[in-house]
Amino acid sequence: MDLKVQPKSSLRGNIKMPGDKSISHRSVMIGSLAAGKTEVSGFLTGEDCLNTAKAFQNMGVKIEGLGSEEMVIHGVGLNGLQEPESILDVGNSGTSMRLMLGILSGQDFYSVITGDESLSQRPMARVTDPLKEMGAEIYGRDNGNLAPLTVRGQELTNLEYDSPVASAQVKSCILLAGLQADGATIVNEPEKSRDHTERMLEYFGAEVEVSGLQVSVKGRPALKGKKITVPSDISSAAFFLVAALINQDSELVLENVGLNPTRAGILEVLDEMEADYELLDERLENKEPIADIKVKSSDLKATTIGGEVIPKLIDEIPILAVAATQAEGRTVIKDAAELRVKETDRISAMVTELKKLGIEVEEKEDGMIIEGPQSIQGGVQCQSYGDHRIAMSLAVAGLIAKEDIVITNTDCIKTSFPNFIDLIDEI
Incomplete structure (x- = not known):
C-alpha cells in the first residue's frame, strides 16, 4: 500500500498510543x-x-x-x-x-x-x-x-x-x-x-x-x-511528540505512555533540544513507570546524540532525524551503527529519503549530521524499505512539507502501529 501525506498544521487532541x-x-x-x-x-x-x-x-x-x-x-x-x-x-x-x-x-x-x-x-x-x-x-x-x-x-x-x-x-x-x-x-x-x-x-x-x-x-x-x-509505547509516541514539536500551533496530550528509564532517552534528547513538554499524572503499574505527556510546538535547538543514551532511543533515531531538520544548528547523531542491522539499514535509508525531500544531510558510518532548520520540499515519492519506523518518520516529515509526498510499501506500519494513519487523521 502506498500512503499519500498532505501537509497539515495545528495538530491538536488527546490521543492514546498503541501498547508497548x-x-x-x-x-x-x-x-x-x-x-x-x-x-x-x-x-x-x-x-x-x-x-x-x-x-x-x-x-x-x-x-x-x-x-x-x-x-x-x-x-x-x-x-x-x-x-x-x-x-x-x-x-x-x-x-x-x-x-x-x-x-x-x-x-x-x-x-x-x-x-x-x-x-x-x-x-x-x-x-x-x-x-x-x-x-x-x-x-x-x-x-x-x-x-x-x-x-x-x-x-x-x-x-x-x-x-x-x-x-x-x-x-x-x-x-x-x-x-x-x-x-x-x-x-x-x-x-x-x-x-x-x-x-x-x-x-x-x-x-x-x-x-x-x-x-x-x-x-x-x-x-x-x-x-x-501494557502502557502505551514511547517508541510509537515519539512520532507524535515530534509531529507536535515541529508543526506550528500544535498541542497534543499523549496518554498512558511508558517512561521506563532505559527507554526514555528521547525525552533526554528533547530536553537538550529545549522542547516544550510536561509529564502529567506520573504513576507506576506492574513495575513500569507511566505518565501522560503534554507537548507543544517548539523552537528546537540542535544537539549531539550519542554515547550512553543511544541504547535508550535506538528505535527513535529515524524520527529524531526528522526533528533535527527543524532544529537551529548542527545535530550530530553518532555511535548508532546498530541501526544498520535493523529491519533495514536505517542510517542509509533515512539519509537517502531526507535528501529526496530536499534536506542536506551527511551520512556517517555510525550516524549522520544535519544542519537546521531546513524546509522539507515534498512533491516526491519516498520509499519505506519495508521498515515501519522509516515509513512513519517520513509521514511525520510530510506533515510539514511544502507539497504532498507519497510513501511506498507502508503495509509494514502494521507491525507496530496498526492505527497510525487513523490517529494522524484524528489530530
Whole structure:
C-alpha cells in the first residue's frame, strides 16, 4: 500500500498510543512460562506481537482473546511447552526470534523458527553463540547466524556472559535461557539496555539481581501468572511528540505512555533540544513507570546524540532525524551503527529519503549530521524499505512539507502501529 501525506498544521487532541511492543512480547513469553492465568490489558495488536502469540499457541499455550487488546494467557510452566506441529514463523519480528531462541534452547523438543525475507538476513549469532556456550544445539545458515534456525532443546548450563553490545534482545535471550539452567545466569553489558525483561521476570516471581551493568537471574523459578497493564509505547509516541514539536500551533496530550528509564532517552534528547513538554499524572503499574505527556510546538535547538543514551532511543533515531531538520544548528547523531542491522539499514535509508525531500544531510558510518532548520520540499515519492519506523518518520516529515509526498510499501506500519494513519487523521 502506498500512503499519500498532505501537509497539515495545528495538530491538536488527546490521543492514546498503541501498547508497548517490548512489554507485549514479553507478556506472552513470560506469561506462557508461568503457572496459571496471566491477564493482559492494552496488548499491542500489531503483526509482530501477534506472531509471538501465535508461536506460543503452536506450542500448546491456550490464549483467549488473540487479536484484541485484552488477552488471557493460560501459562503452562517452565517445562510445559509442547513440540510445535509446524515451523514457528515470527514474520518480521527480531525480538520474537532472538528471545524465543533462549526459551527453545532449553525445551525438551525439536523446533524450527523462521521469519520473512528481511528477518532471514538479520544476524542471529549474537544470541546463538552465547546459547551454544550454555549447551544449546542450534543449526542454520552461516553456521547458525541466519534463519531459518533449527533448535534441538538441551539441558542448559548457567553462564556469565560479557555482551559486546548493549542489546536488550541479547540480554533477554540469555536470561530466558537461564531460567532453564541451575544456578545464576549473569549478563554484563558495556552500557545499560532496556530492562523490561528483568522487571517482568521479577514481577512474575523470579529471583533477579541488578548491579550496575550486571544482571543475573536464578534458574528454575516458580513463575506465577499475573495481571499485566501494557502502557502505551514511547517508541510509537515519539512520532507524535515530534509531529507536535515541529508543526506550528500544535498541542497534543499523549496518554498512558511508558517512561521506563532505559527507554526514555528521547525525552533526554528533547530536553537538550529545549522542547516544550510536561509529564502529567506520573504513576507506576506492574513495575513500569507511566505518565501522560503534554507537548507543544517548539523552537528546537540542535544537539549531539550519542554515547550512553543511544541504547535508550535506538528505535527513535529515524524520527529524531526528522526533528533535527527543524532544529537551529548542527545535530550530530553518532555511535548508532546498530541501526544498520535493523529491519533495514536505517542510517542509509533515512539519509537517502531526507535528501529526496530536499534536506542536506551527511551520512556517517555510525550516524549522520544535519544542519537546521531546513524546509522539507515534498512533491516526491519516498520509499519505506519495508521498515515501519522509516515509513512513519517520513509521514511525520510530510506533515510539514511544502507539497504532498507519497510513501511506498507502508503495509509494514502494521507491525507496530496498526492505527497510525487513523490517529494522524484524528489530530
